[in-house]
Amino acid sequence: MDMFWKKQKIFCIGRNKTGTTSLAKALKLLGYRVGKQAKAERLLDDWARRDFRRVVQYCRGADAFQDVPFSLDYTYQVLDHAYPGSKFILSIRDDPSQWYDSLIRSQTRLVCKGRIPSADDLKQLPYCDTGWLWRQHQMVYGVDEHTLYDPEIYKQHYQDHNRRILEYFRHRPEDLLVLNLSVPDAMRKLCEFLGHRVPDLAMPHENRSV
Numbered sequence: 605m606d607m608f609w610k611k612q613k614i615f616c617i618g619r620n621k622t623g624t625t626s627l628a629k630a631l632k633l634l635g636y637r638v639g640k641q642a643k644a645e646r647l648l649d650d651w652a653r654r655d656f657r658r659v660v661q662y663c664r665g666a667d668a669f670q671d672v673p674f675s676l677d678y679t680y681q682v683l684d685h686a687y688p689g690s691k692f693i694l695s696i697r698d699d700p701s702q703w704y705d706s707l708i709r710s711q712t713r714l715v716c717k718g719r720i721p722s723a724d725d726l727k728q729l730p731y732c733d734t735g736w737l738w739r740q741h742q743m744v745y746g747v748d749e750h751t752l753y754d755p756e757i758y759k760q761h762y763q764d765h766n767r768r769i770l771e772y773f774r775h776r777p778e779d780l781l782v783l784n785l786s787v788p789d790a791m792r793k794l795c796e797f798l799g800h801r802v803p804d805l806a807m808p809h810e811n812r813s814v
Contacts, residue, residue, distance in 0.1 A: 612667070612689060612690060612691060612798075613663060613667065613668070613669075613683070613687045613689075613690040613691070614631060614636060614667060614668035614669070614690070614691050614692075614693065614798070615668075615669055615674050615679075615680060615683055615690055615691070615692050615693070616628070616631075616668065616669065616670035616671075616674060616675070616692075616693045616695060617674055617675060617679070617680045617692050617693065617694055617769060618675060618693065618694050618695030618696060618766075618783075619675050619703065619762055619765055619766075620671055620672070620675055620707070621697075621703055621706040621707045621710055622695040622696055622697050622703060622785075623695050623697075623784075623785035623786070623809075624670040624671050624675065624695055625670075625671075626785050626807060626808045626809050627670060627693065627695055627783075627785060627794075628641075628668070628670045629808040630791060630794060630807055630808055631667075631668045633803070633805060633808070634794075634795070634798070634800055634803070636666075636667040636668040637666040637667045637668070638666060638667070638668045638669070638670070639662065639663070639665065639666035639668065639669045639670075640666075641670065641671050641672075642732065643662070644659075644662060644669065644671065644672065644673060644674070645671070645672045645673075645732050645736070646732065646733075647659050647662065647672075647673050648672055648673060648732075648736065648739065648740060648743065649739075650673070651672075651673040651676055651678070651679060651743075652743045654678060656678075656679070656682040656683075656686075659673060659679065659682070659683070660682065660683070660686045663683065663686070663687065672740065676744060677765060677768060680692060680769065680772070681772065690779070691779060691780075691781070691797065691798060692769075692773065692779055692780045692781070693780075693781045693783055693794070693797070694766060694769050694770075694780060694781070694782045694783070695783050695784070695785060696766060696782060696783070696784050697784070697786075698784065698786070700759035700760075700762045700763055701755075701759065703759075703762050704755055704758050704759050704762070707758065708720060708753065711726075711737070714729070714731065714737075715729060720753060721753075722752070723738060723748075723749040723752050726738035726741065726752075744761070745757055745758060745761055770782070781793065781794065781797040785807055785809070790807040791803070791805060791806060791807045794807070
């Protein structure tokens with residue numbers, strides 16, 4: 605087995621609800637140590653201050669990483685320099701509306717009130733720590749109580765995030781894989797990008813909200 609890929613960091617930088625949980629499962633099946641999402645999410649406030657020291661330190665403990673703060677702008681640029689030779693995976697949905705609808709369904713289920721959550725719901729939700737999800741919406745999407753889940757704001761954010769990543773890596777196609785996990789050959793594309801033999805396995809589909 606080629607040991608280089610075992611030392612290589614893999615950063616999944618697609619927005620949440622683009623199949624990042626499935627991607628983490630696939631990487632585990634390929635033998636990578638995936639960082640614990642619950643621990644990484646506690647670095648959200650560091651990200652908001654653009655203080656990446658603890659993020660860089662955290663990445664020493666595993667091979668692959670996904671979701672917050674890795675799915676947020678600025679993080680991938682810092683980690684690209686902190687860990688030269690790393691690979692980056694931009695997971696995407698078919699279109700912004702599909703991504704937005706998945707986000708709404710997921711967070712509606714999370715709050716368990718049978719409706720789209722309100723700002724007060726998110727402020728009281730004990731996910732990660734109480735109010736964490738509300739702070740995330742404020743910090744990442746720039747919304748307030750009146751603009752929470754505004755479809756235009758969220759869909760534009762999704763498009764802008766993907767566009768900035770494509771621009772950053774536009775002269776380095778060997779370092780970025782754009783992957784829609786719903787396509788039949790998603791696992792093959794992932795393995796080829798990582799220089800890994802293709803196993804007789806389909807791409808896992810975890811945590812579905814479609």
